[in-house]
Amino acid sequence: DADVTQTPRNRITKTGKRIMLECSQTKGHDRMYWYRQDPGLGLRLIYYSFDVKDINKGEISDGYSVSRQAQAKFSLSLESAIPNQTALYFCATSDLPSGLAASTDTQYFGPGTRLTVL
């Protein structure tokens, strides 16, 4: 079974609808992230959570919200979807870095959710 799973894998919705994307992980990692991928723009960070009680905005959080229900679950919501939120969304996890080499923690990505807002 995959370590990081995302549901749904594909979703088509209409402008103004509320939608939730879910992410679950079995890696036991404390840190979880939501990114969106747009052609030619790479991946941009939407929200991240370093533990269940620590949630932070990324560079493009407007129009999105998140919920960290448990260590293993991190959901992304679009309260009122708009067409420019059409993108590929990825969840990722990482472990706490150890020692002084603080940022060597690898991020592990889910398979992505392709969202289309009409």
Next chain:
Amino acid sequence: GDSVTQMEGPVTLSEEAFLTINCTYTATGYPSLFWYVQYPGEGLQLLLKATKADDKGSNKGFEATYRKETTSFHLEKGSVQVSDSAVYFCALSETGGTSYGKLTFGQGTILTVHP
């Protein structure tokens, strides 16, 4: 703020050709550097990484050397295969401050290898 710039794509090569994908970065501290690969229909996976200047990351025949003097982390492979066709992302992660542990990605480079 931090940024990563990759060479423009797409890159199209014949099998067994030499590959270079350029990556340069701007960072305020002493970042770790990564190459991630995304195969068609899949999420990203780590290809290689380097944590300090002059370190060389390597995996699956790919290599990249952390060059602090030129703020670069170019990806190379001596002989590409059709199975290497994918999107390649350069990324950095700061080692401290408010950016601690977060990745900043380049825009990605599409590689297509023909038989």
